[in-house]
Structure formats: C-alpha cells, structure tokens
Amino acid sequence: MIVTRKWLEEFIDLEGIETDEIILTLNRIGQEVEGYKKIEIPQNVVIGEVIECEKHPNADKLNLCKVNVGDEELQIICGAINVAAGQRVAVAKIGAQLPELKIKKAKLRGVESFGMICAAREIGLPDFHEGIMVLDDSLGKLKIGEYVGKYLNDEIIELGVTANRGDSFSIYGIARELSAGINKSLKSLEFNYEEMQEGIGRVVNIDKNELKKSSHLLRAVEGEFNVPFKIEYRLALIEEEAKNKIDKFIKYAMHATGVLLTPMNICNIELDNENGADVVKCFGKYYVGIKNDIVVEENGKYLIDANFINPKYVSEIVFLNGLKTDEYFFRASRGSEPDLNFGMNYLLNEMKLPVFSGDIDLSNDLKPKIINININEVKEIIGFEIDEKSIVEILKRLDFEIKSITDESLKVAIPVFRHDIENIQDITEEILRIYGIDNIPSKPLVFEEKNRINDNIKKIEFLNELKLKAVANGFYEVIHFVFEDKQRLKKYGFEVVDDNLDLINPIANELDTLRSTLLLQLLDDVRYNRANDYKRVYLFTAGSVYNSKREEKEQFAFVLNGYADYENPINHGKPQKVQFKDAVDKLSQLIGDFKLTEGKHSIAHPYQCADVIKDGEKIGVIAKLHPKVAKDFDIDDTYFAEIDLDKLDKKSKQAKEINRFQKVTRDLSLVVDKDISYKNIYEIISNLNIEELKDFYPIDIFDLGDKNSLTVRFKLQGQKTLQENEINDIMEKILKALEEKGIRLR
C-alpha cells in the first residue's frame, strides 16, 4: 500500500509534523513502513507558459517555442510531439541540474535555445506520459515562474498492510490510523458536483432484485472525461496502471477511499444470485465483487456502483466454488470501506461531470458488533494495568463507540469498517498498539519447575555429538532441500514415493519428489567442489528421507573424494587418494565399533560394498561409488556411507572387570582361496568359542597367484598367565578347524 504525504494531507492536517515522526507513528501502531522515498524536483525548474510554438526553420522534428517563465520570455527548442501554445509546462532553466544532464545554453541547427521543456522522466519522476508533461491547476493554482517542486514535491511511504486490515488499504484508511496514532481528528471534507434536473430513474432500470449479502449505491453521470494532471501523476506515484480515462478516475477514488467502485455503461441492471453470491449484470456481463467482467466503453453516459460485500462471505463463496478472482476480490475479501456515500461522493467530486439527480440505494444495513470488555482481562492479557480512562480514550480515538461503562467493564460498539475485531483479545491489541508496546514493562514469567528434558533433546544432542566428531575428522556439514528429482532417483535404483502420494505442485522438475537418499545431493556437491579446485572433499549431511509409502526417517551420510591428506612437504605434494579403509576408519571414528559384511547397493562398486552391522542389525551401507555413476557425476573415486540415525546405539556402555594377566600375541599365515572372504575365516574361528581368544584380526594379505596368503594376528589372555603348552593347544585347535575347511598353514 503506497501513500503520499500530500494525498494524506487531503484527509488530515499534518502541518508541523515531520515525515520521520509519521513513519515512527505508523510503525509504532502496527502499520509497518517498508519503504520511503522523497520526490524532489530539481531547483531552477519552474512553471512556464508556452506563448508561441512554431516549426524550427531548419529541422522538421523540432519546434521553436517562446515560453514565459515569469520574469522573462525564453526561446526554447523542443522536440516533443505534443508541445503547443497555451500549455503550462515545467521549464528547466539554464543552470538547472537534472538527474541526467545540466541545462546549458545550446544551439540546435543554427538556432539558440535557453532551457528545456521537461518530460516527467527528465526531472526524476516516473515515466507516465508521452512527450512533455502538461500541467494544470489540479495540484494548486499554477503561478508562472514558480518552482515546480512547490506543486509536485511529495513523499512516498510504502506500507506493508497486514492481511486482517482491509480498512487500511486506502489513503483515507491510513489517515484514519494516523489520526488515532497522533490523536488528531480528520478533516471534514466537502464534495462538489453539478446535479442535473434529470433523475437517475430516466436512465436506469432494475430488472430483478435478489440482493442478499451485498450493498450497492448507484449513480449516473454524463459527459466527456478530462483527466486532471493530479490523477495521472498520483497514479504514477502509486504505480497503478489504468486501462482508460474512466478507469483512471475509478482507481484513483478506490485508492483514496477504499470503497469498491464499479463503472458500467448505462444499461438495464439485473441483480441476481449465482453460486449463492450476489451478482450484478449489465449487458449480460456481470460482476460480483469477486471478479469484474464488465467492459466499459467511453460513450458519454455511465453508471457507477459503489458496493460492499461482507469479506468473510466473499472469501467463502470463492473458496467453495473455486472461482477465479481479480483485484476487486483482493479488496473485497480483506474488507473494503463500507461508507458507500463517501466513496461515491469522492469520485463524483473528482470527475467533475454532471450527475443525474438521485441515487439507487440498495443497502443491507451493517450493524456494528457489540463486545463486552472486562478491564481486568485486558490487564491479564497485557500483563500491565492500563487504567479505564486511558482505555476509553484510546477506543474513542479508534472510532469505537462506548455504549456503557462500569468499573469492571465496557460495552463497545465496533466501527463497521473494522471487520477484523471479534473478541476481547482483538480489542486488547487495539489498546496495546495505541498505548504503545514500548510503554509496557517486560516481566519475567513465574512458572512451575518441571523436568522438560525429553527424548527429543537427547536425540538432538546425540546428533550434535555425531556432527562434532565428523567436523573433528575433517568433514564439512552440508544441508539440502528434502526434494529430489524422481527420474534421477529411479535411474540410480533408489526407492521413490508412490505416485499417488507425491507432490502436486513441485517448484521445479528436478525437485519434483521427496528424497529417499541423501547420497545423490552429496555427489552433486562433490562435483561442484572438485570443479572449484578442492582436491579433498569430505562432506556429511543429516536429514529426513522418505520411502515409497512416504514414511519419514532420519539418516546420516558422508562422502569422501580425492586426497586422504592435504598436500604438504612430507607427502611431496602427492597425498594418497582415499581408499575403502579410510572411509571405514572415518565411520568408526563417528559411530564407534561395527562389523562389515559384504553388501549390495544400487550405486556401489559391486565388489567394494559392505553392510554396516551394529549389535547384529544392519544400520547402513559403506561403499565405493560405482565407476559408471562416478562418470555420470563427472568425478573420480568416491566413497560413501549412509546410516539410519534411529538405529544408532545411545545406551550407556557396561564395563567388565579389567583382566590384569599377561596378553600373548601369535600370528598365523594362511593360504586361502581367493573367493573366500575374511568373514568366513572370522566365523570359523568365532564359532570355536575359545574363552582365552580375546581378539584376532588380519594384518597382511598378498597374492600367491591362484591363492592369497593371509596373516591373522591372535591375542590370547586367560584368567592366569598362559603356559607355552596351553598357547600351543589353542593355536592347534584353531588351525585344525581351518584345515577342515581347506584352509592350511603356509
């Protein structure tokens, strides 16, 4: 909502009040000021009168004008097509500094020019007309030679009117707010227009009258429109575009008064009902306060309908019937100004056309809502006592009518233009905003102590711990939208949300579904950062993913790509590339102990992919990216892991008594078939359930041609110091079990 200071001044006297104070007041009372701009015409631009205007002797497209600027007559060459003798115009005299040029004496095709007749754009105004700007007395009686800024300077205030305040979508509405804010009453306006002898009944017939929910006030006018400069100028300042002359007047009066105004050509009007809504029909075209289909021809006779529809009702009708809407609906649904006479008179006063006498008044009376206010409840809501006298004064400033007063309560009639006020909390807000939130002291709340540490905060803390570990391990956290490209998910074999559960209105094709994995977005990031010359890309993310039934779960994922270390003198600038083991080490730094078994994943290297097992349960996957997928993403060797956050163990650990007897180490080198994984050997040995075998793990592997040599290290410890023969017995037992499966000592 744009207002200008001078336009506001039509409704309220602002003399002696700085615009800064107006802005502060508006902010303070809840009319947020989102922008401010000063319109200031450059100095030395004055009102001039074109006395003579003829063709330039040496140029067809130029005019040679004599312009009276009060104290002298200037010879000015002007190229505008619309310049003519008798016009009053803005003249930039020699020395004037315009936004884009400084005016100097000039010679054009051999003839001297002593100034410039200006277009709006040339003196820093919006570009709203062809040729030069032709002024009139609509912004004050023009005096030749006077500084143009005296008429045109203004200040623009842009307001973010909230959706509940339909009453503030007009200059008048804002003036009314300001009047409450600075406690100064509005001006009483006088409207003048010529009424003809001929009555409205001569030109308008009403065929049917089925009005139920709307009010209408109809008047008719006759004549040719002449749009004054003021209207053209102000419509440009508020950035409104109009279709034709009548539309200019209508838009101007609606912006000024907030009353819905609909122009029509003279016709037989049919007032009907459609979809449960009132409809006004003229030549078969209709309008309901929701959408206006009526096209007005400028034929000299017009009918104007000032109207009002209950905003709740109009919103409901539109919703229930799925109707298309336009700007009329915007005003109607937020609550337009119900004072139809005011809007109509303002418009007629500006049109200056003869008006048919009488009107057609089809009003359904709006009755003000009555609300009882308990003074103590107001105090409780605000947390501070504002005395009843101040409350009454504030409500009166806001045009609320006090019906009755007792010590504890007030009975208040709500002004009909305030559609948003429904209960005591609404009224408390009114009291609070005018009294000033700044004047309310802050107060700590007294509350009941209670253990509010729940599982949610524990989960957040657990995740944060995980994130901090990842950061300490050199990972950057990244965050992505939960959206993915459904085609891409399908292409790489991921689960997708069922079509009948998917998004109706995605924001882009590549964000058309919910993600089922965090990995593809991480791979996008690998590519992006590698392209930015990062040679070591370690990234992690945590967030929601969805299965085909659109069930939500939280996952954690990371990727490793490029170097395992940074380039430095020790590695001669050639660090090793990350390997499978690096990925496993990083994961164990984050989530502690786990076991790997051979696994499968749709984007993994088929022979470098493992399921991550914790406490016997699969909690995720760790793998090398399939080279074909890596090629699609234009990246080299990449390792990834994706883990279910909910399956991570958050239980506290249970300690066992420390065994203080000596530990013994023994190694066995075995000859193993190449298709036997270490997991087989692990299981054979584990199944022996040897109490003294505390730990065993592979320490070396190398190729023997058709077989592999695998060295396993064993850690033995008993409930006493183990003797050599006891150790040998254990190792024999292990070897025997392995030999039964065809694995022998090298």
Next chain:
Amino acid sequence: MDLDQIKKAASLEELEKIRVSLLGKNGIITKRFKELKNLSNEEKKKVAKELNELKEKALELISQKKYELEEELLNMKLKSERIDVTLFNPKPTGAIHPISDTMNKIIDFFTKLNFSVETGPLVEDDFHNFEALNLPKYHPARDMQDTFYFKDGTLLRTHTSPVQIRTMLKQKPPIRMISPGAVFRRDYDLTHTPMFHQVEGLVVDEKGKVSFANLKFILESFLIHMFGDVKVRFRPSFFPFTEPSAEVDISCIFCKGEGCRVCSHTGWLEVLGCGVVDPNVFKAVGYENVSGYAFGLGVERFAMLLNRINDLRSMYEGDIRLMEQFK
C-alpha cells in the same frame, strides 16, 4: 702435576684417556698412592692428604668436563634435527553448517531456561498446519504462505506451528516448549528458498498467568543473548494464531542503528514474530481457562546476520568456499 690437560680434552674419548693416564691401574696418581708405603709415617700422612686432594680435584674436573662434552654432543645432535616448523602450518578442514550452529545456539538458550523440545512430521495435514491455527480454508491469510500439496491432500508444513497443536493435543498445561525444524514454502528467488528452518516457541499456563509482558521479557533476553548489545523494538502486527501480535526488530548490528544497506536505512532489522495465543487456537485443541504466548523465528535469517552471509541460497549449495570460513 698437570690437571690442565683435562680442561683441554676435545672429546669424550680423549677425556677417558686422560682419566686412565691419571687414575687408571697404572695412572700417575695411582702409582703415587702405591709409593706411599715407602714413606715414613709422618711423611705418609702428609703426602696421602695431598694425593687425596689431588685425586678429588682430578675427579671433579673430569666429571665437569664430561658433562660439558656430553652437553655439546647433545646440542650438536639436536641442531642436526632442526626442522622448519613454519613449514607445518595446519590446514584444518571441517565445519558445522551455520544453520545447524545457529539452531543449536537457539535451542541451547531455551532448554537452559527449562523449555522442552518438541518435534513433528514435515508432511502435515490441513488441520494441524492451518485449521487449528485459526486459518480456516477461505482465510485470506493463507495467501501469505504458498503451500506444497500432496495428492492425498496432505502438505509440507509451512511453519513449525503445527507442532504447537500436536504438543497441546498430547500434553496438558503447563507447557513450555520450542520446536525447531525445516519448513516449506513454494517460493524460490534471491531471498526465498523452498525449504528453510524455523524455531517455534509456546508457553501455556492457567488463565491470567501468561501475558504479553512475559513475552517481551523472554524475547528481549533471547535477542540480547544472540546478538549482544542491541536495542529491541516491538511493532504491532498480525498473525492469525496470535492476538495481540507483534513483529520484533533489533537495532541494526551492522551500522548500530545509523542506517545502512542491510537495514534498508531504517536502523532496524526484523527478526521475529510473536504474540499472545489467539483464543481460537486454544478452542481447536480443547483447552479452557488458559493463557499463553507464542513466537517464531527464521533460523536462516539469524544465521545470515550472525555470520554475515549475504546470499541465502548459498547456504544450500554445499559450497566449501562458504563452509571453510567457519572452521
């Protein structure tokens, strides 16, 4: 007897030779001790005393020299091990995302003041996201939030407020909660991303207990905790689920309220929305005789202000060039 030769020894080996020549089996001093037996008792006593003194002196000089020579040797060894430590300036990597970091700071403040943390699903229904929050189907304020819908009539939550409703339906007052999380609006340009994060707060207690003045207190404390020495201003505003409602501004942290590009020359930065809970919201969850306040904030907005990030969208691009600044 010349003990000066000890001081002149150039190495530990040479020193050992000298020690042997003086105090070894056939050393000069050892020999002289052996010759003592040829002397008279009186002379023996005198010479023995002299010899003992000489021996002690020699031992002391040798020990001192040995220490010096060892020290010298160690120093040489250490010197040979010199490295240019300035070659090894670290190159740390890894950082928490500014959105997570900011979210954590916010959660931290409120949990320390005994707020619980509540969560809810991202895929919501119309009742929790709109209807129960005093946003009936045909309410014009729904235009404020362009919504993602699913084919089964559900939607992506447009704010964290539905968690208020879920919590009130599940628990009994008194309630003191915050709800952090992702929210979604169908908007994608310089200053909007289709997903962003909010933290919601709600306090409910008996009627008459929770007031606007209490809301003012907690938010002033919170904003000063987050932004340091700032002025806090409340502007009346409108939200369907609170009444009275206010928007909260802090004095611009970049220009200290003087007016700059970031605050559009107003000197103020809008950071929060809040208000006293609308009675229609309580009605929707079946609460009677209660009072409450609620507030909501955008985490990205806080993160951008706290970390001086200019481009909202850059936070979702996984760009190490941004992230490495938070190491």
